[in-house]
Amino acid sequence: MPISDAESVVMDVLWRSRVPMSAEDVVAALASSSDWREATIKTLLNRLLGKRAISATRDGKRYLYSARLKREDYVHTESKGLIDRLFGGRVAPLVAHFSEAGKLSKKDLAELRRLIEELDNDA
Amino acid sequence: MPISDAESVVMDVLWRSRVPMSAEDVVAALASSSDWREATIKTLLNRLLGKRAISATRDGKRYLYSARLKREDYVHTESKGLIDRLFGGRVAPLVAHFSEAGKLSKKDLAELRRLIEELDNDA
DNA sequence: ATTGATAGATTACAGACGTAAATGAAGAAG
DNA sequence: CTTCTTCATTTACGTCTGTAATCTATCAAT
Incomplete structure (x- = not known):
């Protein structure tokens, strides 16, 4: 439910x-x-x-x-639902959408850069 | 409505x-x-x-x-609503969430990398 | 003009949701 | 033991949603 x-x-x-x-x-x-x-x-x-x-x-x-429900699970269900419905199930198009709308803050940018880098390093 | x-x-x-x-x-x-x-x-x-x-x-x-309602506007309202409710209004934490859940595909990764790079270049 | 088909408008109805008041039960106070 | 207080449980009620069926008006065919 x-x-x-x-x-x-x-x-x-x-x-x-x-x-x-x-x-x-x-x-x-x-x-x-x-x-x-x-x-x-x-x-x-x-x-x-x-x-x-x-x-x-x-x-x-x-x-x-x-x-009893874990916040992570709730967050995941909600987020996945939206991403599936609106962005073909992938995260990047959502980010692209916010980017195009000029809604990525400096902070977001920095954090995303760090994230990508980290993932690149460990993959 | x-x-x-x-x-x-x-x-x-x-x-x-x-x-x-x-x-x-x-x-x-x-x-x-x-x-x-x-x-x-x-x-x-x-x-x-x-x-x-x-x-x-x-x-x-x-x-x-x-x-009459534009898809972009709908998508934005929905996405912003979710990001505000669950991720403190910023996009990066959402991406981090999916990253931690191991739900970023190669494709997503590549696209995100490209996006960031592009934004870095033009800023 | 009457009849039949067709598309839109109206009505229906159960379940979820937001919002809360009323009722009931169990412990505290006297 | 009776009464008050305090929680929890039940009931309420209008709106929105999902899902349709039915009614009505109009156009086409006879």
Whole structure:
């Protein structure tokens, strides 16, 4: 089952914490960046449980939630999906697209150069 | 308004044709790659009209549809959205991700090398 | 003019999503 | 033991999506 946009925001909170979090913790973590009511966040936690993207272990009265889906896997699925749909499944055309749109920063450029070089050296 | 996945499949057909197409043409173009009923495609065309992503000009009995939203713009919105959400808004980390996952083909590598070189030369 | 075909417009309907309120159960307080 | 509090679970509800069927208007044929 795919993780929805709203759900992924909650996942982000859990991914950032290496420790299991209570619902209250999650609510607190999102207090500044979102204006979701607590009930909304509870719903999202439950849907994520249903999708088995997170797990919950009882801690007395409440539960502690932690990510079960790995961020890397999520990122990969999403990215591959987009690259398959829009760029024929290859990464270079995406980079070319951003290059042509003038959307490659100096930093990007430098990092890409370093990456390529590194790959060339070790292949 | 965002273009949905199903709608984008119809857009693809229109993007590929430099000529306006009738609904029947679109149905024909999708016959092999999808198993949508004609009614479904009509619905999608109408929704795209509603979103003003395509335009229709009467041609006797029927309409001829053509893309109004440019593919480049669509691709850019989608790609930027993903890169912002998952890679801090920069392209290089996405490439790094695929590199680490061992998902950069020889072809990708070569193309990236060429791209970087070209950008270096002209900057 | 009536009838049949055809293309577009309207309606349908279940599931996902964003957003949340209401309810229920279990522990804390008195 | 009864009551309050606090979580979690259930229910809600409008919109969007995927997927179509049906209705309607118009053009062609008789």
